Amino acid sequence: MKKDILTTGNQHFNDVRNINRDLIEKALEMRCNAYLAHVKAKLLTMTIYDVNSSKTALKREVAARTIIENQIKHKSAQLEELNTQLEKRVVEEVEKRRENELILAQQSKMAAMGEMLGAIAHQWRQPLNALGLYIQDIEEAYDFGELNKEYIHKAVTNSMNQIEFMSNTIDDFRNFFKSSKEKTDFNVIDSINEVLSIVTASLIKDKIELSIKFSDFNNFKIHSFANEFKHVILNIITNARDAINDARIIDSKMEYGRILITIDLLEDKHIKITIEDNGTGVPEKIIEQIFDPYFTSKHASVGTGIGLYMSKVIIEKNMRGKLYVNNIDHGARFIIEIPKAST
């Protein structure tokens, strides 16, 4: 019995011990699991946080990139704007240039017109005088009873000749200022003669002798704008006249002015027109500038400084030729080289 109680007691003690062990181990296992769950949760939150922060980092990066992109866009827009502005300015500049050129051409025309008016005045003086004489003569003839049919016919014919001459001068003048619509074949010598017919009278008045020298008339055909070419010749001749008149002021003994026009054929099928005068010559310190627009050494009421500029433009740009100057012993020499018309 006693042994039974002891065994049972022992049994009971062991059971309690085992239950205790199990309980503690269960608790520790739970503790362990709790810890691991906690670690997992922590890991999860960290992961979520990481994902979030990498998301925000990504967002931030995207935002930064967007800003940079926008900046680039803005910059390239600015650049584009600048470019268009530049283009616009180039166009404007070109336009302005063109306008200036037009103004210059207009001014040169006006200047030439001034020259021409002077020339016409001289051109008309003689026929006007003649007409006046004829008309006076009619009155006298009547007084002396000489006014018959034959006389009248002769007076009318003479008067009509003068009037025709004057009318021609006007026509020349008018033609001169029509700008050539298109290129034509024309003879350089004809053109020069047409200019001379306009300016001769004024040259005579200024006691200037003009001579023209060439070898073979038929060889000097060019294909270009005829009127513009005449303007160039007129410009150079009037400049020569001015230079001669200036030379007279310096040297009062100088009697005759001389202008010599020589037309030659160059080997490479260029026509060379040399216009020499015995004027002042071009002072060395301005020789580089005389082809610049608005450059003039003359008094404002006389000089415009456009003539040589326009001449150079016409010869070199429109006619693909050359216009240049050098001084000779007593005076200046202007040389025009233009391609001959291909026959």
Next chain:
Amino acid sequence: MIQYNYNDSINILRDIHWVGFYDEQADLHCNPYLMVDGLDVILFDPGSIPHFSIVMRKIIDLIHPESINHIVASHQDPDICGNLPVMEDLINNPELRIITESGCVRLIQHYGINSKYFKVDKNNNKLILKSGRVLEFIPTPYLHSPFAIMTYDIKTKTLFSSDIFGTVSKDWELFKEINSTFKAMKLWHQAIMPSNVILKKCMEKLQDMDIERILPQHGSIIEGSAEVKTAITFLKDLPCGIDLD
């Protein structure tokens, strides 16, 4: 023959306890030990997560877990360090130090350890306890971990040998006649140790030491200096790892 109750902790010496889990299904048995030296409590190779609840219960039977202030992790393996984070969490002692080798720190921090480390190589391979008792750490590189250490308790001449002197066998007892363990010891060492060249060097070193008992992390305790010598002699010439083909 004494019958041991493996359900409870087992006193090896007055102040050294076996706190392991006897898993009858396993062939590899893990032996964590607890040393209680007054104010210093040292836990050796606490083990894995599956072993945690039993190991901890046995510890709680002996002391308050908060009093543990050192854990020796002889190397980085999961059968040693697996439950370290849970262990330190439950111990909850801000003074707790993990004793290990510097190179090992680099690895075991990946378990998610929060405690501070006591790096043996940075401390002259010595830990002096508050009582004045000295624990010596013996590096045993490549046996089998490059960072492996053993702990030698000068006072009791006890060697905590970690994986060395371990056995692998279903037939396990904490104390076993030395000659009956050689087969399992051979099996274990040939499987896990890299080469006799390395093992021999270690044994030669141990030959000159005064060792009363060896407490391996696996297998059975080797009690008595003569038995210790026998074991050392056995391992000294054991070909293992790359020696075998």
